[in-house]
Structure formats: structure tokens, C-alpha cells
Amino acid sequence: MSAHSPIYRENKEYTLCCLPVEPMPENEQFLQKAFRYTWQIPQLNKNKSYLSGHYTARKALDLVLPSNEPSIALLQNPDGKPLLNLPKKVISLSHGPQLAGAVIAGKPIGLDIEAPREQLLRIQDKFLHPSEVGFAKGNLDTLTHIWTAKEAIYKLISQKGLSFKENIYLEEIHTDTGLAIVNHLEKKYIIHLDYYYQNDQVICVAKISN
Numbered sequence: 001m002s003a004h005s006p007i008y009r010e011n012k013e014y015t016l017c018c019l020p021v022e023p024m025p026e027n028e029q030f031l032q033k034a035f036r037y038t039w040q041i042p043q044l045n046k047n048k049s050y051l052s053g054h055y056t057a058r059k060a061l062d063l064v065l066p067s068n069e070p071s072i073a074l075l076q077n078p079d080g081k082p083l084l085n086l087p088k089k090v091i092s093l094s095h096g097p098q099l100a101g102a103v104i105a106g107k108p109i110g111l112d113i114e115a116p117r118e119q120l121l122r123i124q125d126k127f128l129h130p131s132e133v134g135f136a137k138g139n140l141d142t143l144t145h146i147w148t149a150k151e152a153i154y155k156l157i158s159q160k161g162l163s164f165k166e167n168i169y170l171e172e173i174h175t176d177t178g179l180a181i182v183n184h185l186e187k188k189y190i191i192h193l194d195y196y197y198q199n200d201q202v203i204c205v206a207k208i209s210n
């Protein structure tokens with residue numbers, strides 16, 4: 001049994017649900033009716049760990065969708081960004097080996113779930129903005145918070161060429177919140193971050209404020 005518990009958070013900006021990852025059932029008939037929305041069932045010969053996360057994130061999505069919409073479809077754009085056929089709803093999904101989640105909002109939103117891993121120390125020079133080096137370099141906990149935030153922000157902005165190192169700068173990181181500035185293609189975005197935790201997993205929701 002997984003040591004992780006479900007997380008459900010609802011506030012005026014978004015609804016978030018994270019669930020412990022569970023194996024994806026291999027019964028196509030079951031999968032076709034598994035959710036309150038239609039979705040593209042993935043090929044069942046993919047890596048099982050990927051399929052489990054992919055499926056669990058969609059299960060979390062089912063729990064955050066509005067209950068009064070009769071025919072919701074989960075789609076994706078050519079870059080892989082998940083979309084709903086609901087005009088005023090934006091979603092983001094994330095899945096790791098242990099937890100998977102979904103967030104829904106009325107404005108651009110991004111979700112990422114990560115656990116600290118030594119690899120972040122090895123690649124830190126590739127993703128730290130020059131202004132982050134002084135407070136983050138060599139600190140795995142801070143690196144995990146920055147990496148999770150930048151992945152969530154990447155999903156929110158979802159523009160090719162957005163560089164973690166050059167375009168995204170975390171100005172403030174507190175335990176539960178953070179503030180990031182993104183400069184890309186002559187636009188400046190101010191992004192607020194919310195952090196949640198489940199055992200060693202760090203969950204970041206990035207939301208836009210302009």
C-alpha cells in the first residue's frame with residue numbers, strides 16, 4: 001500500500017487534487033468509462049510506470065472538474081499541453097512515481113510534483129538563474145523548490161524557447177509560497193507560487209497575477 005494520502009485543496013483561484021499513484025487497469029472497456037469526461041486512452045504497451053502516473057493524474061482531474069458540465073473532453077495541443085473543451089477552464093497535470101495530480105483554474109495555471117534527487121545538484125548550473133546562484137547553489141532542498149517551480153511555470157506559460165536559466169527568476173521562496181518573475185519574448189510575467197508537501201514530495205502550483 002502507498003504511504004501517500006490524497007490531497008485536495010480548493011480556494012478562490014484553483015482546485016487541486018493529488019493522489020497516490022496506482023497501476024492503470026488494462027481493461028479498455030473499463031478505461032473508456034473510467035472518468036466523467038472523454039479522453040484518449042494511451043497505448044497499453046507504454047512503460048507501466050508512465051501509464052500509472054498518466055492514469056492517476058487523469059483520475060485526479062476527474063475529482064476537480066465541475067460537476068454540472070455534461071460533456072467534457074480532455075484534449076491536448078501539439079506540444080502536449082492538456083486542454084479541456086470548456087472555454088473558461090485551464091488545467092495542468094503532473095505525475096511522478098508516487099504522486100500524481102491535477103489542478104483546474106479560471107486563469108493560466110501550472111502544476112509540478114517532484115522529490116529531491118541528487119541529479120538536481122549535477123544539473124544546477126543549467127537551470128539556476130544568475131540571481132539564484134547565491135542562495136540556492138549546492139542546497140538540494142532549495143534546488144528542488146526552484147526546479148519544481150520552474151517546471152510548473154513552464155507548463156503555465158508553455159512557450160517554446162522559455163529557458164529555466166535565462167527567463168525565469170525566483171525572487172522569493174518561503175515554505176508555503178513564492179514569487180517568480182518571467183521575462184520572455186519582451187513580456188514580463190509575475191507568477192505566484194503555492195507549495196504543498198506530502199512526505200518527501202514537493203508540489204508547486206504556479207498562478208499568474210498579471
Ligand SMILES: CC(C)(COP(=O)(O)OP(=O)(O)OC[C@H]1O[C@@H](n2cnc3c(N)ncnc32)[C@H](O)[C@@H]1OP(=O)(O)O)[C@@H](O)C(=O)NCCC(=O)NCCS
Pocket residue numbers: 053054057079080081082092093094095096111112113126127151154155156158162163164
Ligand atoms: C513538458 C514538461 C514540462 C513535463 O514535465 P515533467 O516534470 O517532465 O513531467 P510531469 O509529470 O510533471 O508533467 C507531465 C504532464 O505535463 C503536461 N505537459 C506536457 N507538455 C506540456 C506543455 N508544453 N505545456 C503544458 N503542459 C504540458 C502533460 O499533461 C503531461 O502529462 P501527460 O503526458 O500524462 O499528459 C517537461 O518535460 C519539459 O519539457 N520541461 C521544459 C524543458 C526544460 O526547459 N528543461 C530545463 C532544462 S535545464
